[in-house]
Amino acid sequence: MAENLLEIEVLTKRFGGVIASDAISLDIPAGELHAIIGPNGAGKTTLIGQLTGEIAPDAGRIRFASRDITALPVYRRSRLGLARSFQISSLFADFTALDNVALAVQAHAGHSFRFWRDARSEAALREPARAALASAGLAARADTLAADLSHGERRQLEIAMALAGRPRLLLLDEPMAGMGFEESTRLVETLRQLKGSLTVLLIEHDMDAVFALADRISVLVYGRVIASGEAAAIRADPAVRQAYLGETAYLGESGGASQGAADG
Amino acid sequence: MSSLRAMSLARIRRGDWLTPRVAVNAVLLAVLALVPFYASLTSDPFLVTLFTRVLILALAALSLNLIMGFGGMVSLGHAAYLGIGGYAVGILAKEGIGSGFVQWPVAVAASALYALAVGALSLRTRGFYFIMITLAFAQMIYYVASGLDRYGGDDGLTIYRRSRFGAFVDLDNKTQFYYLCFALLLAGIYLVWRIVNSRFGLVIRGARSNERRMRAIGFPTFRYKLVCFVIAGAMCGLAGALLANHTNFISPAMMHWTRSGDLIVMAVLGGMHAMFGPLIGAMTFLLLEEALSHVTDYPDLILGPLLLLVAIYLHGGIGGLIGARRG
Amino acid sequence: MLYFIEQFLNGIQLGMLLFLLAAGLTLIFGIMDLMNLAHGSLYMIGAYFGATFAAWTGSFVLGALLALIATLAVGMALEVIAIRRLYGRDHLDHVLGTFGLLLFFDELVRLVWGPAGLTLSLPSEMLNAVQILPGLYYPVYRLVIIGVTLAVALALYLLVMRTRLGMLIRAGASNREMVGALGVNIKLLYTLVFGLGAALAGFAGLMQAPILTVQIGMGENILILAFVVIVIGGVGSIRGAFVAALFVGLVDTVGRAFLPDLLHDYLSANAAATLAPALSSMMIYLLMALVLVVRPEGLFPAAGK
Numbered sequence: 001m002a003e004n005l006l007e008i009e010v011l012t013k014r015f016g017g018v019i020a021s022d023a024i025s026l027d028i029p030a031g032e033l034h035a036i037i038g039p040n041g042a043g044k045t046t047l048i049g050q051l052t053g054e055i056a057p058d059a060g061r062i063r064f065a066s067r068d069i070t071a072l073p074v075y076r077r078s079r080l081g082l083a084r085s086f087q088i089s090s091l092f093a094d095f096t097a098l099d100n101v102a103l104a105v106q107a108h109a110g111h112s113f114r115f116w117r118d119a120r121s122e123a124a125l126r127e128p129a130r131a132a133l134a135s136a137g138l139a140a141r142a143d144t145l146a147a148d149l150s151h152g153e154r155r156q157l158e159i160a161m162a163l164a165g166r167p168r169l170l171l172l173d174e175p176m177a178g179m180g181f182e183e184s185t186r187l188v189e190t191l192r193q194l195k196g197s198l199t200v201l202l203i204e205h206d207m208d209a210v211f212a213l214a215d216r217i218s219v220l221v222y223g224r225v226i227a228s229g230e231a232a233a234i235r236a237d238p239a240v241r242q243a244y245l246g247e248t249a250y251l252g253e254s255g256g257a258s259q260g261a262a263d264g
Numbered sequence: 265m266s267s268l269r270a271m272s273l274a275r276i277r278r279g280d281w282l283t284p285r286v287a288v289n290a291v292l293l294a295v296l297a298l299v300p301f302y303a304s305l306t307s308d309p310f311l312v313t314l315f316t317r318v319l320i321l322a323l324a325a326l327s328l329n330l331i332m333g334f335g336g337m338v339s340l341g342h343a344a345y346l347g348i349g350g351y352a353v354g355i356l357a358k359e360g361i362g363s364g365f366v367q368w369p370v371a372v373a374a375s376a377l378y379a380l381a382v383g384a385l386s387l388r389t390r391g392f393y394f395i396m397i398t399l400a401f402a403q404m405i406y407y408v409a410s411g412l413d414r415y416g417g418d419d420g421l422t423i424y425r426r427s428r429f430g431a432f433v434d435l436d437n438k439t440q441f442y443y444l445c446f447a448l449l450l451a452g453i454y455l456v457w458r459i460v461n462s463r464f465g466l467v468i469r470g471a472r473s474n475e476r477r478m479r480a481i482g483f484p485t486f487r488y489k490l491v492c493f494v495i496a497g498a499m500c501g502l503a504g505a506l507l508a509n510h511t512n513f514i515s516p517a518m519m520h521w522t523r524s525g526d527l528i529v530m531a532v533l534g535g536m537h538a539m540f541g542p543l544i545g546a547m548t549f550l551l552l553e554e555a556l557s558h559v560t561d562y563p564d565l566i567l568g569p570l571l572l573l574v575a576i577y578l579h580g581g582i583g584g585l586i587g588a589r590r591g
Numbered sequence: 592m593l594y595f596i597e598q599f600l601n602g603i604q605l606g607m608l609l610f611l612l613a614a615g616l617t618l619i620f621g622i623m624d625l626m627n628l629a630h631g632s633l634y635m636i637g638a639y640f641g642a643t644f645a646a647w648t649g650s651f652v653l654g655a656l657l658a659l660i661a662t663l664a665v666g667m668a669l670e671v672i673a674i675r676r677l678y679g680r681d682h683l684d685h686v687l688g689t690f691g692l693l694l695f696f697d698e699l700v701r702l703v704w705g706p707a708g709l710t711l712s713l714p715s716e717m718l719n720a721v722q723i724l725p726g727l728y729y730p731v732y733r734l735v736i737i738g739v740t741l742a743v744a745l746a747l748y749l750l751v752m753r754t755r756l757g758m759l760i761r762a763g764a765s766n767r768e769m770v771g772a773l774g775v776n777i778k779l780l781y782t783l784v785f786g787l788g789a790a791l792a793g794f795a796g797l798m799q800a801p802i803l804t805v806q807i808g809m810g811e812n813i814l815i816l817a818f819v820v821i822v823i824g825g826v827g828s829i830r831g832a833f834v835a836a837l838f839v840g841l842v843d844t845v846g847r848a849f850l851p852d853l854l855h856d857y858l859s860a861n862a863a864a865t866l867a868p869a870l871s872s873m874m875i876y877l878l879m880a881l882v883l884v885v886r887p888e889g890l891f892p893a894a895g896k
Binding site: 052054073074075076078079083084086090091092093094095099103104106107108112113114115116117118119120122161164165 | 458459461462463464465466467469470473474476477478479480481482483484485488491
């Protein structure tokens with residue numbers, strides 16, 4: 001049984017009268033690809049925010065590789081091996097794609113209090129960056145400004161940057177958002193190849209991708225995890241169907257006998 | 265050796281490096297190098313005085329551009345370091361310490377210290393708040409200087425003897441002083457160029473582009489910005505020491521916030537992403553001011569609206585006109 | 592003790608003047624997201640108009656009214672001609688553009704009125720001092736300032752909280768795009784808001800003219816204090832501006848009055864004499880630094896945005 005890489009304990013966050021995270025507890029073993037699904041407004045972004053350190057929880061703990069990171073600032077968690085991609089692409093628009101990834105490499109390549117040498121000529125930064133771009137299929141776009149990339153290319157760059165720091169845990173916030181069929185398929189393939197070598201927490205709406213990739217799935221509704229388990233179990237869970245998959249009739253005995261079941 | 269190196273070398277050989285920007289800069293440097301000669305030919309020593317001021321303020325604007333143009337930290341209190349550097353020279357001179365070897369390092373160190381204090385407090389804020397707090401801290405030191413009766417208070421203090429550097433250079437000699445300022449400016453430009461393209465520089469520029477992402481990929485941006493802020497303050501402190509020598513005078517007016525405004529104008533006017541931008545901006549601003557004062561008794565009536573027009577229509581400053589640069 | 596009360600009242604008076612300036616500034620920044628370095632110029636113009644019209648008409652009140660209208664007109668004209676082209680830009684563009692306007696107005700005033708300042712004399716009734724407490728005489732005019740500015744503050748409150756225009760202003764401060772999308776004439780709203788800010792600044796200028804100064808550049812120094820007020824009070828918040836303005840006015844005035852004595856009690860005469868003026872001036876900025884450390888958004892940050 002793999003050790004838990006990420007342990008979320010009773011994580012709670014309120015904004016005024018709204019409970020965004022309601023005592024969320026979740027354990028994610030190393031090497032697992034864990035998907036989090038749920039309707040809009042369920043608190044998925046708030047959860048990511050607390051995991052990365054941008055939002056301070058009101059209560060609860062977060063443990064990463066057995067270490068309590070609840071109070072650590074954003075950059076420290078990244079240094080420890082926790083990388084994220086953003087739901088809305090957050091890139092360095094006026095830098096080239098290569099520069100973007102090279103920066104991500106640089107962040108994990110010692111300190112940057114070096115004032116003299118031209119960083120763009122440092123092979124130790126540029127070579128890994130080129131490799132990361134190549135595996136994201138962006139090798140040809142290395143010298144293009146991030147602002148000039150297509151939407152799909154930007155999403156790819158997002159992931160490439162997150163991977164460039166060689167993270168142990170990858171938090172993906174709706175990576176497929178706005179992607180066309182081809183690009184989504186490609187990304188699913190990329191993630192499939194990553195499985196096992198790193199741990200992934202995937203927040204997604206794209207159910208095809210989720211059921212194709214996830215080892216386990218958790219369902220978040222109104223800030224609470226209402227179900228957590230393997231794909232088949234989640235598919236059949238009546239509470240999940242009611243809350244998320246659009247089923248209006250509450251199911252009784254067998255999940256398959258329901259009328260008008262929204263599939264996938 | 266990476267292919268990148270080979271590519272740039274190939275470019276140099278092909279002559280692609282002679283862009284309009286490089287040509288303008290080269291001409292500019294040549295013109296500036298020849299000013300003292302031209303001045304002696306035309307028996308117009310004022311020309312040297314004017315251009316010395318240009319060089320000194322260009323150095324100050326260069327230091328501001330490091331944090332503002334590349335770092336995105338708009339400081340409306342940068343003139344404070346001109347004042348601190350100048351007062352370091354003035355105070356030490358009054359107290360009998362006339363050696364430049366003592367005065368100038370003190371000027372730089374004092375400026376760096378103040379920048380450290382101000383930066384530590386203000387870099388936690390951004391946007392409007394940052395502009396305001398830098399402004400306020402500059403005004404604070406302005407009032408402190410006004411209250412120093414021993415050193416002239418509001419009226420200022422005359423410096424009777426310029427900084428002594430023994431046999432190395434005689435600051436009383438206009439031409440020598442001019443070339444010293446020129447050399448220091450060129451050194452400053454070179455230093456900024458190296459910094460901006462180094463690992464450190466990329467962090468600063470990345471933080472300006474998208475600070476949230478910088479933190480997300482693992483950079484503790486605050487400490488980098490603080491170090492940049494201190495470097496800029498120190499460089500401006502040196503400019504302050506030069507300025508005090510140039511005018512043989514120090515007063516709180518050196519660090520009034522409207523002087524900080526002047527520096528911002530120079531940096532923007534010349535183009536904030538270009539190494540020579542601050543120099544171009546300082547020259548444009550000061551020469552324009554000088555020219556206008558010959559034409560009219562009310563130069564700001566023209567200069568003011570001109571700045572407004574530049575703000576509205578000329579985003580990249582004048583430097584942007586001769587070829588925009590990216591990132 | 593009486594001295595303290597006198598200084599306290601002076602502090603209130605300064606605070607109220609600061610509030611007028613800060614209210615306009617914070618409105619303009621909150622709604623149009625515009626940093627206006629030329630706001631002090633409007634304050635200066637109000638003072639100059641006030642002195643000029645009062646001399647022409649022979650009446651302080653009439654002069655003040657005319658000056659108010661004139662400043663309002665100048666403010667709105669300025670918005671239409673120049674300011675509106677800066678909306679939506681980088682703050683740096685605002686700094687550059689309004690700095691140019693600041694230089695322009697200083698020079699324009701010098702052209703029209705000359706380099707020496709003006710004086711504005713008060714009507715004889717106001718020159719007296721009235722006994723407000725046994726043994727304490729306080730100038731009538733300063734009481735007038737406090738009273739009138741409080742009235743203006745109240746009127747502003749009613750405007751913002753109880754009228755349709757005020758509702759639009761508050762909505763605009765919360766969510767600019769929405770207000771535009773709702774079909775409100777945003778351009779007119781902005782012009783009115785800017786005009787309001789200008790009028791408030793001009794009013795502050797002309798009110799203080801008889802007791803302080805009417806000279807070129809008078810706007811620059813007080814503008815900084817107004818900015819400090821906004822930072823402490825929270826950008827976009829009029830209530831914050833009110834509280835912070837009073838606070839700043841009191842700290843500055845009372846501090847300047849009592850700090851030298853306080854220093855003398857604890858330090859040598861020489862040290863106290865040297866430090867006192869510098870420290871008095873610094874207090875406001877130290878206060879602001881403290882607020883920024885503890886609560887960076889200010890005391891009453893406007894919601895939303």
